[in-house]
Amino acid sequence: xxxLARLSLLFAxxxxxxxxxxxxxxxxxxxxxxxKVEIRNASQAVQTNMQAVMETPAAQALSYMSELMDxxxxxxxxxxxLEKPGRLHLGKVMDAFRDPSxxxxxxxxxxxxxYGIYAYNFSTQTFDLVQSSTTKLEYRYPADDAARAQxxxxxxxxxxxxxxxxxxxxxxxxxxxxxxxxVPVKANVTLKVNNTTQMTANYESxxxxxxxxxxxxxxCSMGDYSMSMSMSGSGxxxxxxxxxxxxxDELMGHDLKITYTSNKEEVEKMNGYYxxxxxxxxxxxxPKAIDDHITQVEQSGGTNYDFNLLNSKIDxxxxxxxxxxxxxxxxxxxxxxxxxxxxxxxxxxxxxxxTYEWLEVILSGEGYKVLKLK
Numbered sequence: 001x002x003x004l005a006r007l008s009l010l011f012a013x014x015x016x017x018x019x020x021x022x023x024x025x026x027x028x029x030x031x032x033x034x035x036k037v038e039i040r041n042a043s044q045a046v047q048t049n050m051q052a053v054m055e056t057p058a059a060q061a062l063s064y065m066s067e068l069m070d071x072x073x074x075x076x077x078x079x080x081x082l083e084k085p086g087r088l089h090l091g092k093v094m095d096a097f098r099d100p101s102x103x104x105x106x107x108x109x110x111x112x113x114x115y116g117i118y119a120y121n122f123s124t125q126t127f128d129l130v131q132s133s134t135t136k137l138e139y140r141y142p143a144d145d146a147a148r149a150q151x152x153x154x155x156x157x158x159x160x161x162x163x164x165x166x167x168x169x170x171x172x173x174x175x176x177x178x179x180x181x182x183v184p185v186k187a188n189v190t191l192k193v194n195n196t197t198q199m200t201a202n203y204e205s206x207x208x209x210x211x212x213x214x215x216x217x218x219x220c221s222m223g224d225y226s227m228s229m230s231m232s233g234s235g236x237x238x239x240x241x242x243x244x245x246x247x248x249d250e251l252m253g254h255d256l257k258i259t260y261t262s263n264k265e266e267v268e269k270m271n272g273y274y275x276x277x278x279x280x281x282x283x284x285x286x287p288k289a290i291d292d293h294i295t296q297v298e299q300s301g302g303t304n305y306d307f308n309l310l311n312s313k314i315d316x317x318x319x320x321x322x323x324x325x326x327x328x329x330x331x332x333x334x335x336x337x338x339x340x341x342x343x344x345x346x347x348x349x350x351x352x353x354x355t356y357e358w359l360e361v362i363l364s365g366e367g368y369k370v371l372k373l374k
Contacts, residue, residue: 027319027326032351035327038320039349039362042279042327046363049251049277058191058199058222061143061155068120068141069127115162122151136160143193156192163187167211183211189220198222205231212264214238236260236268251277261288275321283316283330290314290332294345303343307332310345318349328352330359 030038053059117131120141127139136158142148143155163186168178189201201220205213216231224246231240237259244252256272271284290313297305316330328351335346335358348356 025324027317027324029326029352030320032353032355034325035351036357038323038325039279039318039327042320043363045278046276049246052246053222053225056198056223056225057143057193061191061193061198062157064144065139065141065155065157068125120153122148135162137162154194156190158190158192160188160190161186165207167207167209169210181211183207208264210265212260214264216240233258236262236264240272249277250275266291278320278322279327280319280321281316281330282319283314285316286313298344303334305332305334305345307334307345328356331356333358 054063115135115137116129116133117136117138117140118127119130120126120139121128127141130140138156138158138160140153140156142150142152147154162184164182165185166180167183168180184203185207186204187202189199189203190197191199199220199222201218203216203218205217206215207213213231214233216229218227218229220227225244227242227244229240229242231238233239237257240254240256240258242252242254243250252275254272254274256270256274258267259269260266261268267287269284269286274281290310293306293309297303310332314330314332318327318330319325320327328349330347331350332345333348333356334343336343347359349359349362350356
């Protein structure tokens with residue numbers, strides 16, 4: 001799935017690789033000792049903020065729903081995506097419907113897995129279709145253990161006004177054979193618990209025939225939290241912005257400029273900034289050049305990566321925003337996977353004295369094994 005696989009891979013990684021628009025205040029470079037203290041304090045603050053999000057009624061109800069899902073079709077997809085590390089948000093719900101494993105749900109002539117209203121069956125512990133629909137998907141289920149014990153489907157997740165676009169793509173395994181997938185381009189989401197609205201969200205996008213987004217608009221409200229996201233542009237140049245707040249306090253945000261290749265199937269360059277309070281990732285990256293080199297080496301079956309080349313395509317500083325302190329720089333280093341012994345480039349945080357630590361370790365599992373293509 002050349003377009004979507006690469007874009008999802010790049011975006012998962014490159015949401016940590018941006019360039020700041022605010023150049024007025026140059027950060028103070030911290031000593032290695034100071035930097036290690038600050039990065040860990042900041043990482044803990046991020047986890048504390050995200051844990052607070054996970055404790056909201058909406059997040060709790062969504063998490064409980066994932067526990068009730070069985071192993072088939074949309075249920076498996078929603079569970080897999082909602083269980084990803086980090087905060088729950090509309091993007092994760094939308095990712096569930098982009099999952100190739102549930103393509104049959106969106107195909108005509110299917111009886112099982114059509115749109116409709118599904119209710120949790122306490123006897124069979126599965127979701128039963130109780131009413132058909134051509135425009136929405138709705139799940140009725142117990143929001144917690146107490147409701148389940150009383151056999152009450154007191155939570156209702158409704159994804160309404162669904163509009164899809166059929167995209168065509170190549171996969172790494174298809175070897176030139178085109179595949180198709182139905183991807184949602186419009187949806188309205190509402191979550192109610194005990195008849196009280198706990199979350200509302202809206203999503204709309206424009207995609208090319210191969211699935212590359214050219215315009216996106218999304219918003220979400222969940223108790224004290226709110227999220228807004230947009231993407232727009234033309235030709236090969238686009239801009240995307242996001243702001244995730246608790247009240248007026250911004251916990252997460254980005255402002256990115258994206259330059260696609262001429263066929264819009266890959267990202268040539270990305271610059272902007274990404275902030276997860278109190279950390280700011282400040283730099284620029286050339287994803288296609290990085291991806292091409294890593295792919296070339298992996299396809300040859302070797303590990304002879306050119307780290308000078310890779311690191312010339314990334315320029316990212318990590319800043320503690322509350323003290324305006326430069327913690328370090330991101331660079332690629334050769335990583336050995338403890339599970340299978342494979343070696344590949346991974347992102348490391350390099351301190352002032354040249355020593356480094358793996359970014360994914362510092363962020364306690366929130367990192368990403370960079371650009372590992374299997």
